[in-house]
Amino acid sequence: MVKHKYVYLFSEGNSKMRELLGGKGANLAEMTNMGIPVPAGFTVTTEACTKYYDDGKKVDENIVDEIIQALKDIENKTNKKFGSEENPLLVSVRSGARVSMPGMMDTILNLGLNDNTVKVLAKLTKNERFAYDSYRRFIQMFSDVVMGLDKRDFEDVLDEIKEKKDVKYDTDLDCTDLIYVVKRFKDIYKKAIKEDFPQDPKKQLLLAITAVFSSWNNPRAIVYRRLNDIPGDWGTAVNVQAMVFGNMGDTSGTGVAFTRNPSTGENQIFGEYLINAQGEDVVAGIRTPQPITKLQKELPECYEQFIDIANKLEIHYKDMQDMEFTIEQGKLYFLQTRNGKRTAAAALKIAVDLVEEEIITKEEALLKVDPSKLDTLLHPKFDEDDLESATSVARGLPASPGAASGKIYFTAEDAKAHHDIGEKVILVRLETSPEDIEGMVSSEGILTVRGGMTSHAAVVARGMGTCCVAGCGDISINEKERYFIVKGKTYKEGDYISLDGNTGSVYGRLIKTVAPEISGYFAKFMAWADKIRVMKVRTNADTPRDAAQAVSFGAEGIGLCRTEHMFFQEERITAVREMILSKTEDKRRKALSKILPMQKEDFIGIYEAMGERPVTIRLLDPPLHEFLPKKDEDIEILAKEMNISFEELKDTVSSLHEFNPMMGHRGCRLAVSYPEIAEMQTTAIIEAAIEVSKNNNVKIKPEIMVPLIGELKEMKYVKDIVVNTVNKVFKDKDIELEYQVGTMIEIPRAAITADEVAKEAEFFSFGTNDLTQMTFGFSRDDAGKFLTCYYDKKIYDFDPFQRIDQNGVGRLVEMAAELGRKTRPNIKLGICGEHGGEPSSIDFCHKVGLDYVSCSPYRVPGARLAAAQSQINNPRK
Numbered sequence: 001m002v003k004h005k006y007v008y009l010f011s012e013g014n015s016k017m018r019e020l021l022g023g024k025g026a027n028l029a030e031m032t033n034m035g036i037p038v039p040a041g042f043t044v045t046t047e048a049c050t051k052y053y054d055d056g057k058k059v060d061e062n063i064v065d066e067i068i069q070a071l072k073d074i075e076n077k078t079n080k081k082f083g084s085e086e087n088p089l090l091v092s093v094r095s096g097a098r099v100s101m102p103g104m105m106d107t108i109l110n111l112g113l114n115d116n117t118v119k120v121l122a123k124l125t126k127n128e129r130f131a132y133d134s135y136r137r138f139i140q141m142f143s144d145v146v147m148g149l150d151k152r153d154f155e156d157v158l159d160e161i162k163e164k165k166d167v168k169y170d171t172d173l174d175c176t177d178l179i180y181v182v183k184r185f186k187d188i189y190k191k192a193i194k195e196d197f198p199q200d201p202k203k204q205l206l207l208a209i210t211a212v213f214s215s216w217n218n219p220r221a222i223v224y225r226r227l228n229d230i231p232g233d234w235g236t237a238v239n240v241q242a243m244v245f246g247n248m249g250d251t252s253g254t255g256v257a258f259t260r261n262p263s264t265g266e267n268q269i270f271g272e273y274l275i276n277a278q279g280e281d282v283v284a285g286i287r288t289p290q291p292i293t294k295l296q297k298e299l300p301e302c303y304e305q306f307i308d309i310a311n312k313l314e315i316h317y318k319d320m321q322d323m324e325f326t327i328e329q330g331k332l333y334f335l336q337t338r339n340g341k342r343t344a345a346a347a348l349k350i351a352v353d354l355v356e357e358e359i360i361t362k363e364e365a366l367l368k369v370d371p372s373k374l375d376t377l378l379h380p381k382f383d384e385d386d387l388e389s390a391t392s393v394a395r396g397l398p399a400s401p402g403a404a405s406g407k408i409y410f411t412a413e414d415a416k417a418h419h420d421i422g423e424k425v426i427l428v429r430l431e432t433s434p435e436d437i438e439g440m441v442s443s444e445g446i447l448t449v450r451g452g453m454t455s456h457a458a459v460v461a462r463g464m465g466t467c468c469v470a471g472c473g474d475i476s477i478n479e480k481e482r483y484f485i486v487k488g489k490t491y492k493e494g495d496y497i498s499l500d501g502n503t504g505s506v507y508g509r510l511i512k513t514v515a516p517e518i519s520g521y522f523a524k525f526m527a528w529a530d531k532i533r534v535m536k537v538r539t540n541a542d543t544p545r546d547a548a549q550a551v552s553f554g555a556e557g558i559g560l561c562r563t564e565h566m567f568f569q570e571e572r573i574t575a576v577r578e579m580i581l582s583k584t585e586d587k588r589r590k591a592l593s594k595i596l597p598m599q600k601e602d603f604i605g606i607y608e609a610m611g612e613r614p615v616t617i618r619l620l621d622p623p624l625h626e627f628l629p630k631k632d633e634d635i636e637i638l639a640k641e642m643n644i645s646f647e648e649l650k651d652t653v654s655s656l657h658e659f660n661p662m663m664g665h666r667g668c669r670l671a672v673s674y675p676e677i678a679e680m681q682t683t684a685i686i687e688a689a690i691e692v693s694k695n696n697n698v699k700i701k702p703e704i705m706v707p708l709i710g711e712l713k714e715m716k717y718v719k720d721i722v723v724n725t726v727n728k729v730f731k732d733k734d735i736e737l738e739y740q741v742g743t744m745i746e747i748p749r750a751a752i753t754a755d756e757v758a759k760e761a762e763f764f765s766f767g768t769n770d771l772t773q774m775t776f777g778f779s780r781d782d783a784g785k786f787l788t789c790y791y792d793k794k795i796y797d798f799d800p801f802q803r804i805d806q807n808g809v810g811r812l813v814e815m816a817a818e819l820g821r822k823t824r825p826n827i828k829l830g831i832c833g834e835h836g837g838e839p840s841s842i843d844f845c846h847k848v849g850l851d852y853v854s855c856s857p858y859r860v861p862g863a864r865l866a867a868a869q870s871q872i873n874n875p876r877k
């Protein structure tokens, strides 16, 4: 029997093997086969990682044998030997999942060093300082990443020695210092682990590989996966590669670079490097890196070669590349290439430029941009006037664009906690690390004191579309005591600051923000998307302002206008309360007649904003008691107005209390109990449509939507009210117009009996918020509290209120669509739950043949793109 292969040499793989070798491994293999200088190495596959978990967290013996075999290949290629006392091989061990997970997985460099090989290395390189520098780095990384020791203990030792010698940088330490550092590091290790630092390189290697496998399930990785929809069962591969050294003196160095600017998309090499340094130094922000263009002067031959290869890689991968390289004594090596993360603005520019440079097609360009990131382009900038009177107090690197104002907090936990209670938060850190991810997600903006454009904060913030100013050395920070000082002024926890991620400026106060303008690239790109997609994109909007905003973002209609939102306005709520609390139909009608002109005015505004675009208006949905006064003083005021006693009103208010209002007297049930409410709303809708049609010479075709239907007769009852009312208005106004009456499908029974419901309903709009709630049987308002536990225990991978649950809720949608079409072949089908703006759910809607999706205004461009991507991936007529 042929044994299953779990380890691949770089020369045995290629970029198509991403699932098996991970992104990094597949690209290292591809580069190797393209003849690019890559240090020899091999990849332990993602399947080995999955097997590790299946086997109860054990690395299989056969896999160990394969690893040893592959190691021999590196030994042969490098003419070095693992653990040799003549010419020792040192390796790096890095994780590499199918998609890159920045900062989530851990890297170990210089593995293979021990008390003997360090001496040999010193002798061979005639550079004792270099050897001990490498050894101390290895001990620290191994202790931190593999054994889980606190890296601060190690940094404290370095700081202590630097302070004693009165020097600033690690590079200022001499060999004797480093020998002492190594001793101190080993002591820390022994004290914590109760064993000497492992001296056997094979043992080091297996422990390191195991650590990478188990880091797949560390809490940071789990959070990152959840935020980025990465399935938990993919596993990570491990790359083992011969070391090359950037810390071998002034003709050595290491850096990271992008083929184009990842913030703006400008077609110009962009990156940083450090001479005489190892990889971690560039991202850790301890020394400030040099811009890559300076390398041209410092090591011109290496620079030329680097640019040559960078161009070759970009054309080969047809995308902007993010590369890591090391120069060892004048010889250039590539350690990684991948499609670079970028801001949404850069993504658009790069996609459009690559089409214009004839490197990719329009379809390929459309697939390159993440639809969920497009709304970051639409977010506010600083108000120019307010900004004019503000002077910046400090300047850091413009790491991720956008503008942010908020209260400062100094730990990820504090940032999250204050965000959760509704504050706008700015996270201020010395530097961020993967542990900070949840705090970063909760923040409007991120400010770090250390770190360059490729630091953790910069990379992660750009990925999330969050404004970030990094490496702001003007600030002196005390994280422990939670304050920072800049220009003599102290900013404490809870104080306001503002950040400009485009310039790197930091302001010591709140600055107002305004809506952004959209670039020419945006329009061009979106026009390509519109030409391709078959699904329409509407918006959920309740006000003329939101409607107009959505139209400017490309909305082709309103898929859901929630009329109840109009009831809450201050000048209306009293009339609404009177209507609810009236004991007789007569009194209710009287109160409704006060509301009618206001409702009509709203609909006129919306029709005017939308022109002839379709507008679906939903009849009143929420339980009535939501509109009632809660505080005694409000009840008192209302009682006076209604001319009844406080006690009587309070009793009526309590009688409307429901134990489970979400499943109570709401939706079409209100119209069944109080037909006069539906009559008033229908009158307002139709009268408004007639008026705008006449005045603006447009043809308005109202769509009236009945919420929460579960039974055909219910639908028929409400539809009859609507139709009779419409006929009455037509007669009164002596004019007729086309209109439709449809329903939301948001109760499982409606989905199951959709063929019957379609006898009356002229269109369906899937209300997947309620449909999810009712199908799962958990409340959309409370589920957040326990769902985290479900993610942690891997019962659910994602929030079903954000992404449609295709296996359950999705099946109901599919079934209802089919049944509806059976009864009414041309029935119009759409979705207006939150899922209508989420790319994977939009793709699902495309596959089941919906006519449109409807989402909030800022998600409209993303939905247009997602619909185009679906059509490219699965063409539909």
Ligand code: PEP
Residues within 6 Å of the ligand: 560, 562, 621, 746, 766, 767, 768, 769, 770, 771, 832, 833, 834
């Ligand atoms: C829904 O339930 O999906 C819906 C759009 O309605 P609402 O969110 O107003 O209940």
Ligand code: MG
Residues within 6 Å of the ligand: 746, 767, 769, 770
């Ligand atoms: Mg609903």
